[in-house]
Amino acid sequence: MSNAATAASQPGHRAKPRPRRRELREVTLLIAIFAVVLGVGVLRPSFMSFSNIEFMILSSVVLGLAGISQTFVIITRGIDLSVSAVLGLSAMVFGLLSTTSSMPLWQALPLCLAMGAVLGSFNGFLVAWLKIPPIIATLGTYSLYGGLTFIYSNGLQVDQVSPNFAAFGNGNLIPGLPVPTPVLALAAVAAAAWFVLNHMKFGRNILAIGNNAAAAYNAGISVRRTLLAVYTISGALAAFSGLVFVAYTGSATATTGTGDHVELQSIAIALIGGTAIAGGRGNLAGTVIGSVFLSVVITALVFLQVPAIWYSAGEGLMILAAVTLGARRSSKA
Amino acid sequence: MSRTPGLLAATGIDKRFGANSVLRNVSLSLAPGEVHTLMGENGAGKSTLFRILAGIHQPDAGQINLDGAALDLRNPSAAYGHGIYLVPQEPALLKELSVAENMFLGMLPTRGWFPSRIDWKTIRGQAQDSLSALGLDVDVRDDAKHLSIAQQQLVECAKALLRGCRIILFDEPTSPLTGREVGILFAIMRRLRAQGCTLGFISHRMDEVSEISDRVSVLRDGAVTDEVDRGGFDRARLVRAMVGREVIFDRRRVRREAEGEPVLSVRGLAHAPVFSGVDFDVRPGEILGFSGLIGSGRTEIAEAVCGLREKSAGSVTLAGQDISTSSIGDIIEAGLVYVPEDRARHGVILPMSIRDNATAGQIGRLQGKSGILNRGREIAIATDTMRRYQVRARGIDQPVGQLSGGNQQKVVFGKWMSTNPKVAILDEPTRGVDVGAKDEIYRLIEELSAQGMAIVVISSELEELIVLCDRVIAIYGGKIAAELKGADVTAARVGAAFLGAEAH
Numbered sequence: 001m002s003n004a005a006t007a008a009s010q011p012g013h014r015a016k017p018r019p020r021r022r023e024l025r026e027v028t029l030l031i032a033i034f035a036v037v038l039g040v041g042v043l044r045p046s047f048m049s050f051s052n053i054e055f056m057i058l059s060s061v062v063l064g065l066a067g068i069s070q071t072f073v074i075i076t077r078g079i080d081l082s083v084s085a086v087l088g089l090s091a092m093v094f095g096l097l098s099t100t101s102s103m104p105l106w107q108a109l110p111l112c113l114a115m116g117a118v119l120g121s122f123n124g125f126l127v128a129w130l131k132i133p134p135i136i137a138t139l140g141t142y143s144l145y146g147g148l149t150f151i152y153s154n155g156l157q158v159d160q161v162s163p164n165f166a167a168f169g170n171g172n173l174i175p176g177l178p179v180p181t182p183v184l185a186l187a188a189v190a191a192a193a194w195f196v197l198n199h200m201k202f203g204r205n206i207l208a209i210g211n212n213a214a215a216a217y218n219a220g221i222s223v224r225r226t227l228l229a230v231y232t233i234s235g236a237l238a239a240f241s242g243l244v245f246v247a248y249t250g251s252a253t254a255t256t257g258t259g260d261h262v263e264l265q266s267i268a269i270a271l272i273g274g275t276a277i278a279g280g281r282g283n284l285a286g287t288v289i290g291s292v293f294l295s296v297v298i299t300a301l302v303f304l305q306v307p308a309i310w311y312s313a314g315e316g317l318m319i320l321a322a323v324t325l326g327a328r329r330s331s332k333a
Numbered sequence: 334m335s336r337t338p339g340l341l342a343a344t345g346i347d348k349r350f351g352a353n354s355v356l357r358n359v360s361l362s363l364a365p366g367e368v369h370t371l372m373g374e375n376g377a378g379k380s381t382l383f384r385i386l387a388g389i390h391q392p393d394a395g396q397i398n399l400d401g402a403a404l405d406l407r408n409p410s411a412a413y414g415h416g417i418y419l420v421p422q423e424p425a426l427l428k429e430l431s432v433a434e435n436m437f438l439g440m441l442p443t444r445g446w447f448p449s450r451i452d453w454k455t456i457r458g459q460a461q462d463s464l465s466a467l468g469l470d471v472d473v474r475d476d477a478k479h480l481s482i483a484q485q486q487l488v489e490c491a492k493a494l495l496r497g498c499r500i501i502l503f504d505e506p507t508s509p510l511t512g513r514e515v516g517i518l519f520a521i522m523r524r525l526r527a528q529g530c531t532l533g534f535i536s537h538r539m540d541e542v543s544e545i546s547d548r549v550s551v552l553r554d555g556a557v558t559d560e561v562d563r564g565g566f567d568r569a570r571l572v573r574a575m576v577g578r579e580v581i582f583d584r585r586r587v588r589r590e591a592e593g594e595p596v597l598s599v600r601g602l603a604h605a606p607v608f609s610g611v612d613f614d615v616r617p618g619e620i621l622g623f624s625g626l627i628g629s630g631r632t633e634i635a636e637a638v639c640g641l642r643e644k645s646a647g648s649v650t651l652a653g654q655d656i657s658t659s660s661i662g663d664i665i666e667a668g669l670v671y672v673p674e675d676r677a678r679h680g681v682i683l684p685m686s687i688r689d690n691a692t693a694g695q696i697g698r699l700q701g702k703s704g705i706l707n708r709g710r711e712i713a714i715a716t717d718t719m720r721r722y723q724v725r726a727r728g729i730d731q732p733v734g735q736l737s738g739g740n741q742q743k744v745v746f747g748k749w750m751s752t753n754p755k756v757a758i759l760d761e762p763t764r765g766v767d768v769g770a771k772d773e774i775y776r777l778i779e780e781l782s783a784q785g786m787a788i789v790v791i792s793s794e795l796e797e798l799i800v801l802c803d804r805v806i807a808i809y810g811g812k813i814a815a816e817l818k819g820a821d822v823t824a825a826r827v828g829a830a831f832l833g834a835e836a837h
Binding site: 200276 | 409440
């Protein structure tokens with residue numbers, strides 16, 4: 001049998017020596033972020049001030065949370081267009097409850113996660129049981145959940161939140177550590193997501209399904225239950241990001257989330273971060289850094305006094321540039 | 334690990350897909366420790382039968398027993414539980430995941446209580462050990478997408494053993510492999526048999542079947558037509574059982590010395606390091622064979638000739654016209670077509686109908702001045718393609734993906750031949766095609782050549798080259814290693830040239 005062994009190890013038959021090239025996406029993105037910060041900082045020194053940098057990081061948290069939920073869904077070859085609607089509904093519901101019903105944060109938090117999980121699991125049911133393509137299912141629930149926000153708010157909007165909400169959105173959880181609570185929350189969620197994706201069966205099953213759902217099923221993985229869980233988590237995280245948003249900004253309207261196209265922004269940062277739109281491969285660190293990138297770009301447009309009507313187009317150009325560069329890199333590999 | 338599995342017996346299996354009855358009252362038993370081969374034309378139901386045994390499909394009637402006990406194989410996991418594993422035709426490894434993770438897919442070991450972490454160390458260690466035991470030298474941390482198909486098949490074998498499976502079914506594993514890779518696979522199959530495993534095998538290649546099988550069952554149209562033990566193997570008998578009629582295999586066509594001006598001339602074609610110094614001519618009515626191992630550069634040369642691939646030097650002249658730098662569209666228009674090896678990837682669009690595929694090569698000509706396609710001509714061309722090339726299908730609107738491999742290939746042929754080329758380069762025209770359809774494809778090629786078309790057949794099957802070609806050029810290491818014509822076109826000489834043993 002040494003026969004087979006030697007033949008199999010001959011050159012040309014063996015896979016190339018393992019190209020363990022580190023995923024450089026994060027590094028590239030960080031360089032891009034520093035370049036933008038320095039470039040704009042030269043023109044507008046206040047851009048580089050501590051308070052502005054803190055602001056940019058803080059404002060990337062909401063996007064980052066939505067992006068992480070989107071990353072999980074995209075890894076399964078799916079897409080969740082309803083994240084912005086869930087975000088908006090959650091911001092509206094809990095923003096209003098914090099003042100009108102004086103709901104404390106410790107009650108709002110689990111309720112918010114539960115509400116998001118229910119909304120997300122409905123997506124999962126449509127996708128995994130009724131076999132509706134994710135883009136269609138979540139396009140439907142995007143309108144549905146967005147509509148619920150209008151019905152619930154009934155013309156009202158949130159223009160202030162209770163002090164304990166505001167403290168959560170802007171304060172520092174750990175006294176003495178100058179890191180805002182939302183940033184800590186994002187760090188915790190990102191770390192947990194990374195652990196799940198890389199070191200837990202559930203996470204590996206998600207990747208397996210994204211690579212080849214039929215093969216995953218044949219290997220005994222419950223594809224339907226895993227997909228249901230992924231969309232449920234996506235909903236819960238989207239709702240959580242809505243809670244963070246309303247706590248941080250103290251305001252919400254019926255078009256919060258959907259108006260800014262957070263669903264598209266979350267897809268964009270996942271792709272910028274190196275998650276494959278065809279599924280099977282995800283990069284959570286890339287998503288988090290991608291959210292900072294987007295936040296920096298949006299803020300830079302403001303600082304450069306670009307007319308507001310140009311924001312959306314400018315943001316789109318930067319996203320296209322980042323995704324194109326990323327795509328070229330990975331096709332060369 | 335060393336216990337021999339019991340007798341696996343399927344009895345009275347019926348299976349329908351929609352209106353299509355695929356298996357009718359089929360019985361098959363795999364005796365412990367034998368290599369049992371299923372033969373049959375494409376569409377005879379071989380893969381379906383294996384997939385039923387592996388729990389991927391469920392039979393409509395009939396039962397499956399292991400050692401006398403009835404099995405309920407409602408999904409593949411249930412089949413693993415009974416020690417049955419199918420190595421699929423297209424290995425289904427997950428490309429973006431590591432080899433090790435692929436091997437433990439669905440059974441990743443964990444450690445710790447909560448949260449229980451995946452035990453990567455154990456996974457890598459066991460995966461590496463089981464691959465080494467099969468003589469496969471790959472790094473299990475590498476992504477599966479970097480493995481060759483042959484390596485992926487061996488990984489599938491290792492997966493089977495890791496799951497404790499002792500009945501391993503191979504669904505046509507050799508069709509994408511080179512001769513040497515087949516040798517490696519067979520060595521491993523023999524070793525598994527020696528260790529007491531029962532192996533199922535599907536192949537179209539007669540020499541492979543007689544080399545490895547202990548027993549052969551022949552399926553035709555969803556029913557078992559013959560079952561032969563080793564020793565009783567007789568080529569003519571097996572082919573008759575498969576096709577239901579006599580197929581003349583050993584017909585030796587007269588090798589003509591084609592005369593007249595070459596219609597295609599290639600001079601000094603080079604693209605280092607893949608190929609260099611390639612000169613050849615093809616004359617009208619001639620069938621030229623291109624032999625060579627996969628990786629010898631034969632496909633690359635053909636692609637460069639047809640403008641599908643870069644070349645750094647050399648000229649290509651088609652009917653007196655220099656087409657070295659022409660666009661692909663102009664080359665097709667000038668009368669040179671390339672029919673690629675991988676049908677599913679480059680040859681046909683599987684979900685589209687026969688009509689759409691058959692007319693795709695000349696869609697421009699079907700457009701009237703208004704830019705609207707002429708539906709009547711479309712139908713006429715597709716109907717003509719079906720008739721001329723004997724495509725067996727429900728009608729011109731059936732998606733090509735539903736046809737058997739042989740019939741798909743006929744549609745591909747029809748598509749290209751309807752452009753009336755002067756020269757056609759056919760890359761592995763009968764890969765994955767069953768014996769009966771192969772014979773029909775050979776007839777087609779001969780017919781086209783009789784009408785004056787020049788044809789280049791690229792093949793790694795000796796028999797094909799010898800049955801079909803007037804002249805054979807052997808490619809070895811990106812160069813023309815030998816040219817054989819007339820009486821020199823024999824199995825021994827072509828085989829030797831193939832392996833680079835024949836001097837120019």
